[in-house]
Amino acid sequence: MVKIFIDPGHGGSDAGAVSNGIQEKNITLQIAKKVQDILQNEYSNVSIRMSRTGDSTVSLSERTNAANSWGADYYLSIHINAGGGTGFESYVYTGVGTPTTTYQTQIHSAVISSTNFQDRGKKQANFHVLRETTMPAILTENGFIDTKADADKLKDSSFITSIARGHVNGLVRVFQLEKKVIDSGNDGTALYKVQIGAFKNRDNANSLAAQAKSKGFDTIIIQSGNLYKVQIGAFSKRSNADSLASRAKSSGFDTIII
Numbered sequence: 001m002v003k004i005f006i007d008p009g010h011g012g013s014d015a016g017a018v019s020n021g022i023q024e025k026n027i028t029l030q031i032a033k034k035v036q037d038i039l040q041n042e043y044s045n046v047s048i049r050m051s052r053t054g055d056s057t058v059s060l061s062e063r064t065n066a067a068n069s070w071g072a073d074y075y076l077s078i079h080i081n082a083g084g085g086t087g088f089e090s091y092v093y094t095g096v097g098t099p100t101t102t103y104q105t106q107i108h109s110a111v112i113s114s115t116n117f118q119d120r121g122k123k124q125a126n127f128h129v130l131r132e133t134t135m136p137a138i139l140t141e142n143g144f145i146d147t148k149a150d151a152d153k154l155k156d157s158s159f160i161t162s163i164a165r166g167h168v169n170g171l172v173r174v175f176q177l178e179k180k181v182i183d184s185g186n187d188g189t190a191l192y193k194v195q196i197g198a199f200k201n202r203d204n205a206n207s208l209a210a211q212a213k214s215k216g217f218d219t220i221i222i223q224s225g226n227l228y229k230v231q232i233g234a235f236s237k238r239s240n241a242d243s244l245a246s247r248a249k250s251s252g253f254d255t256i257i258i
């Protein structure tokens, strides 16, 4: 198991940067939760802890202590920039060597390619969360909250997903995370899977999955050949699959049972 500690910056009484009608603490939590969701839904050999899962005040020492005592393999701190500018930058601790800088390179480039953020470069800084963690650590600054064009992107949930997906893609490469294999039951019984769509483009699958989630369905995206299949359930009893399919149909989804 690879243990990833995810740290959504700020929270509670510390809003972080605030501008253009949004608060850094909320955006960092949205991104962090999305990273957690994707990792847990799609990858098998990863275990996640978060420095916070709601709008709570957590000190910097509490964050790094939690990661250190858990024995995390990696510390990912998520922030939004401010002060005028645009794009993405990432930080590791000053003077640190490999593997931390190698990990930074992978995650940095994965976020840039997933978001098309302007690349402000890979940087080093003496930040508490980078200095006081006993494992490799990175801090990412995902756009500028006080630049309207960046703030507008950060208000869009599909863009939040792109940011999260970029971080995940980097983590997958760094730690060789393994895709979950979901297939007919281990006990040999066939499963009836309720599928609401299949796409060549991952983003289309993500957006359909998000729609289904917002309507209360559990979703999973399964990669099969060159298709991303969006499924909302798998059952050993056909009648259970039928009843979920009809619930999905009445919520407006095209469903097939495979």
Ligand SMILES: [Zn+2]
Pocket: 009, 010, 016, 017, 024, 079, 080
């Ligand atoms: Zn911050």
